Structures are given as structure tokens and as C-alpha cells.
Amino acid sequence: MDDFETGLTALLPRLRRFAHGLARDPADADDLTQQTAERALKARDQWQPGTSLAAWTYRIMRNLWIDAGRSRQRRDAVLAPEEWGGTIGVTGEAEGRAELHFLMRAMDRLPDEQREAVALVMIEGLAYAEAAALLEVPVGTLTSRLVRGRQALAAMLGE
Amino acid sequence: MDETRIIAWIDGELSSEEAAEVEAAVAADPGLAALADRHRRIRARFTAAFAPLLDNPVPLPKRKPARVVSLAAVREERAQAAPRPAPRWRGWAWPGAVAASLLVGLMAGHGSGPAGLSDRAGALALSAPMAQALDRQASGDLGTVNVALSFKNHDGQFCRSFVAQYIGGVACKAPGGWQLRYAAPVDAQHGDYRMAGSDPASAKVVATMIAGDPLDAAGERKAIAAGWR
Numbered sequence: 001m002d003d004f005e006t007g008l009t010a011l012l013p014r015l016r017r018f019a020h021g022l023a024r025d026p027a028d029a030d031d032l033t034q035q036t037a038e039r040a041l042k043a044r045d046q047w048q049p050g051t052s053l054a055a056w057t058y059r060i061m062r063n064l065w066i067d068a069g070r071s072r073q074r075r076d077a078v079l080a081p082e083e084w085g086g087t088i089g090v091t092g093e094a095e096g097r098a099e100l101h102f103l104m105r106a107m108d109r110l111p112d113e114q115r116e117a118v119a120l121v122m123i124e125g126l127a128y129a130e131a132a133a134l135l136e137v138p139v140g141t142l143t144s145r146l147v148r149g150r151q152a153l154a155a156m157l158g159e
Numbered sequence: 160m161d162e163t164r165i166i167a168w169i170d171g172e173l174s175s176e177e178a179a180e181v182e183a184a185v186a187a188d189p190g191l192a193a194l195a196d197r198h199r200r201i202r203a204r205f206t207a208a209f210a211p212l213l214d215n216p217v218p219l220p221k222r223k224p225a226r227v228v229s230l231a232a233v234r235e236e237r238a239q240a241a242p243r244p245a246p247r248w249r250g251w252a253w254p255g256a257v258a259a260s261l262l263v264g265l266m267a268g269h270g271s272g273p274a275g276l277s278d279r280a281g282a283l284a285l286s287a288p289m290a291q292a293l294d295r296q297a298s299g300d301l302g303t304v305n306v307a308l309s310f311k312n313h314d315g316q317f318c319r320s321f322v323a324q325y326i327g328g329v330a331c332k333a334p335g336g337w338q339l340r341y342a343a344p345v346d347a348q349h350g351d352y353r354m355a356g357s358d359p360a361s362a363k364v365v366a367t368m369i370a371g372d373p374l375d376a377a378g379e380r381k382a383i384a385a386g387w388r
Binding site: 021128143144153 | 162163166167170172197198200201202204205206207208209210211212213214215216217218219220
């Protein structure tokens, strides 16, 4: 394995977490992770050594997700109430998975531009300036999308 | 003190003076304190739910997608090369004959013997899984074989250049099934499934065999639906 592949391998768990912040369910998230890794390997000549490999691969993932979204049919924003009751009576690891699915469904109800902002800052822990650069928007735009997304999540989660 | 500022405070985006200001405002106002708590809880909840994803290693994809050969480049290269004397027997120039001897050698090396070879001279039938993959996979798909290119040869048969785990080459669909017409061992040592059909030798083979242009995606779908007949 060369340096590029080693670097990419080290980043894959983080990319997979980001994918779970974007995708509608874990299976889609894993597909998105694999597609991103394939694309990164194929386009490795376009990465400039000395720049952030993480930012470059996050951007690849985000663009693949946007492209998929254009052809994907928008689902109803309203979920059936039974879809929201999944966390009752389960414990331990199963509870953790149920919580993850629950939060992914909440994220899925956000508009794409709020969702990517929330995923980058609140899940991936990027600084506002890093997330804004990655999404190629001014910091003010990023901040307002982030705040609107967080307010919507607070309402959905009954917080 | 607005919500944006409180969220920025929770996200660690403020300078120490700004943070101190927000802290003082929140301490003095139960409404702001509740708002700050709410956003802190949400952030903690997301962090906790998504963090376990980092514990599982994710493998790199095993194979790189097939690269599509630029036939134009190969033709250009051929046109510019010095003209070579015509081979005395056309039969010897046909890559299938070369492939046949090469492949028999490969198979003997794997100890599998001549079983599975068709009894037709110069023709090599492919194993069922490889034949099935050649029947069904579109160019660029990842699977049992990676197909780079589909085209018609001068006999009007469909042919596909591909790479599989140990061997790459060109196979054509004859009445009896897929037959190898050119083969080369694949160097999988570095996990790099070099594409037969993108290395210069097999690109030249394709260039000698092809009649017209390679199939596009629509042509390929049609050929898959028709069973490559």
C-alpha cells in the first residue's frame, strides 16, 4: 500500500461517519463510502500533495451525494408515526443502532443544504471556516444553514 | 444574545472574550440557559450516536474499476509505427493461436489440466462463472470480471476485453459460448488489477480484432438483453 492508500484507509472510518450523516439509511451510507473510496482511488492524480486529503475526500463524498440526490425522487417529508417509535424496549448495542437510525431519519427530513452543514460541523466536528470552504459558501451562509438545521432538529427531537 | 451566538459558543467557535460574554448572559437568563442546554444536549446526542461508526475499520475497495481503452490512441500509434512485413501465414498472426499456447501453459501451471477446453482447435471455452459475468456485466461494473470494452470482430461476433482475478484478455461469443481469443496473466501482486485491454499489448490485440467502433452503453445493454448474439 502506498502513502495515498494508507492515508485514504485511515480516513475511511470518518468518511463512513460523514456518509451516515448524509445518507437516508446505513446501507446507503455504506454504498456512498465505497463509491467515494473508488472515486478517490481513480482520481488520485487530482489530489495535490500538501493539501488536506480529508477535505478532498469529504468533497468527493459530498458531490457524489448531491449527484445522487438530483436523480433520487424526493420522499415525503412526513414520516408515518410508527417509524418514530423504534427505541422502546431495546437495550445496549441494539439501542445504540436504533438511536443512530432515529437520528438519521431526523437528518433526512432536513433540506440538503442544512443537512450537509449539520453533518460537517455537528457530527464531523469541522470548524465553521473549514466547512464553509469545503462547501464553497461564505461563513455567514454556512452559519445560518447550520442554525436553521439545528432549530429544526430540536423541534423534531422534542428538545 | 441570539441563538446563532449561543450555538457558536457550544461549537467552540468564539474567542475567549466572546465566550465569556455569552457565558455571563446565559448565567443571568434562565431562558437562554435552557436554550443553551437544549443545543448542548442535541450535539452530545449526535456525537454519541455517530461515534461508534469510527470503531469499525473500512476496507479499501478490492478492485479498481476498469479503464476504458482509447482505441483512437492505439490506431494513431499503429498508423505512426514503421510498416512491418506482412506475416507469411495469417493464421500465425491471429492472437488466438498465441493465446491458446499461453493459456494451456497457464492452466498446466495451475494443475487444472485440459478439462474445460473445447475440442475445437484454437478455441478455449471459459468457465461458467466467467461466461456468466461476460454475459451480464456492463463495462465498468465491478464483479467476477471487469469488462473494459465490448465490440464486434471481423467475423461479426461480439467480443469483450476483460480482466479477472488471475487472467485478463479478450473473449468472443461463439455459437458454443464465450471463447478466449487472447489472454495474459494478471499481476495482482500489488492489488492492482491491471486491465488487459489498457496495457499496450492487449490494446493492440483489440485494435486488430475490432470491426468498427466499440459498443456504447446503449449498444451494450441491447447486446446483454439479446445474449450477445
